[in-house]
Amino acid sequence: MSTHKILKEFEQIYAETYNLILKYVILKCSDLDDVNDIIQETYMDFYWALKENKKIQDKKAFIIGIARNKIRKCINSKNQSKTTSIYQEKAEEEITIDIDARN
Numbered sequence: 001m002s003t004h005k006i007l008k009e010f011e012q013i014y015a016e017t018y019n020l021i022l023k024y025v026i027l028k029c030s031d032l033d034d035v036n037d038i039i040q041e042t043y044m045d046f047y048w049a050l051k052e053n054k055k056i057q058d059k060k061a062f063i064i065g066i067a068r069n070k071i072r073k074c075i076n077s078k079n080q081s082k083t084t085s086i087y088q089e090k091a092e093e094e095i096t097i098d099i100d101a102r103n
Contacts, residue, residue: 006050013059014043020060021067028071038074042067 001009018039025038045066049056056062 001050001053003051006047010043010047010050013046013063017060017063021063024064025067025071028068029074034074038067038070041070045070 021042022035022039025035025042029035029038042063046059046063049062
């Protein structure tokens with residue numbers, strides 16, 4: 001398929017599916033920066049699939065599948081980056097106890 005035909009098909013499918021995919025991603029991901037990145041990456045992957053002449057039966061379902069995978073990756077990477085150190089930041093202070101004062 002020529003680049004012109006691929007681009008024309010992509011534009012048509014993009015116009016038909018954009019609102020649906022946007023709503024889906026917003027429902028699953030609340031950070032607007034992530035939403036924009038996921039939408040962009042989803043349609044880039046879809047474009048490359050068209051360019052590679054992948055046999056896609058249901059293009060809308062295919063795009064939703066790409067978006068779902070992108071959302072999972074985004075959530076997983078955020079969960080991994082939220083690790084907390086189990087060590088105290090300050091050096092432990094020496095504690096001295098006056099045994100005689102306890103009585």
